[in-house]
Amino acid sequence: MIFLGDSITDAGRFYDKEGLGHGYVRLLADHLGEHAHLINRGKDGFTAYQIDRYLAMDCLEQKPDAVSILVGVNDLFGTLNGAGGYDAREYGRILRHILTRIQDSGTRHILVMEPFLFPEPEEYRQLLPLCKEFAVETHRSAQENGALYLPLQKIFARELQQRPAQTLTTDGVHLTSLGHRILADHWLTLMKSS
Numbered sequence: 001m002i003f004l005g006d007s008i009t010d011a012g013r014f015y016d017k018e019g020l021g022h023g024y025v026r027l028l029a030d031h032l033g034e035h036a037h038l039i040n041r042g043k044d045g046f047t048a049y050q051i052d053r054y055l056a057m058d059c060l061e062q063k064p065d066a067v068s069i070l071v072g073v074n075d076l077f078g079t080l081n082g083a084g085g086y087d088a089r090e091y092g093r094i095l096r097h098i099l100t101r102i103q104d105s106g107t108r109h110i111l112v113m114e115p116f117l118f119p120e121p122e123e124y125r126q127l128l129p130l131c132k133e134f135a136v137e138t139h140r141s142a143q144e145n146g147a148l149y150l151p152l153q154k155i156f157a158r159e160l161q162q163r164p165a166q167t168l169t170t171d172g173v174h175l176t177s178l179g180h181r182i183l184a185d186h187w188l189t190l191m192k193s194s
Contacts, residue, residue, distance in 0.1 A: 002039045002059050004051050005070035005113075008174060009042025023175065027184040039064070047075045048094040049086075055098060060105045067102050068187070070152075071095070072115025072134045073173055076127070088130070092137030099145035110147040111191060113183075114138050116156055117172060120165040124172045150190050152183065 003009050003025050011023025020026045025040045032038070041058040043050070048071050051058075059067060075091045086094070095112075102110055114135045119125040135153055142149040159168055159182060168179040175183065 001036055001066040001068065002041055002062065002064040003068045003070075004055075004059060005042040005068075006046045006074050007042070007044040008073075009040065009070050010044045011040075011042065011180070013040045013042065024180040024184040024187065027180060028187065031184070031188065042070075045074055046071065047078060048072065048091050048098065049075075052094055052098050052101075055101055060101065063105065064107055066109035066111070067107055068111045068113070069095075069098070070113040070115070072138055073117065073131075076115065076117075076131055076134050079130070080127075088133035088137050091134060092141050095138060095141040096144060099141060099147055103145060109194075110142075110145065111150065111187070112138060112142040112147045113150040113187075114152045114154075116153040118156065118160070118165050118169045119172075120169075121172050148190055148194055150186060152186075155182065155186055 008023065009025060011021030011025065013019050013021035016022065020029050020038065020040050021042070025038060025042070029038045039062070051069070051071055072091065075086070079087055099110060099112070115131060115138060117124050117127055117131045119128065131153065139149055156168060168176055168182070170176055
C-alpha cells in the first residue's frame with residue numbers, strides 16, 4: 001500500500017529508519033502490523049502536479065494493491081501567490097489524471113483524502129472558501145474515478161466543537177499527534193467499510 005501526498009503524509013519519513021515518518025502512516029502501519037506492507041512516498045511541499053510528475057517512480061512501478069492520496073493544500077497556497085500556476089479546476093483535472101493513471105496500472109483500491117485548513121491562525125479563516133473549492137474538486141475526482149473519499153475538513157470541523165485547534169494542529173495546516181491519530185482512525189474506518 002503506497003501513500004502519496006505532501007508534508008502531512010511525509011511527516012519526517014526521511015529521518016525515520018523505516019521510512020514511515022511519525023504521522024498517520026506510522027500509526028496505520030503500527031495498527032495493521034504484518035497484515036499490510038505500507039510505503040510512505042509523501043514529500044514535503046508537493047502539489048498534485050508534482051505527484052503526477054513523479055507517479056511512475058513513486059507508485060506505478062511498484063504495482064501497489066492500494067494507493068492513498070492526500071494533496072491539495074500546497075496547490076491552494078500556490079494559487080494564492082501565483083506559484084502553482086493553476087486554480088482549483090485545473091487542480092481537479094490533474095488529480096483525475098493521477099487517479100486514471102493509477103487505475104490503468106492495475107491498482108483497484110484508491111482512497112483520496114480531502115485537503116483541509118484549520119480556522120486558526122485568523123488569516124486562514126479567510127481561506128476556507130478557497131479550500132472548499134479544492135475540496136469540491138477532490139471529491140468530484142474521487143467520485144468520477146470510483147475512489148473512496150475521506151472528508152477531512154468536515155471531520156476536523158466536528159473535532160473543533162469538542163477541543164481547541166492547538167490540540168489538533170501545530171500551525172493551521174500540519175497535525176499534532178492527536179490530529180494524526182484522528183486522521184488514521186477515520187482512514188481505517190473508511191477502508192474497513194469498503
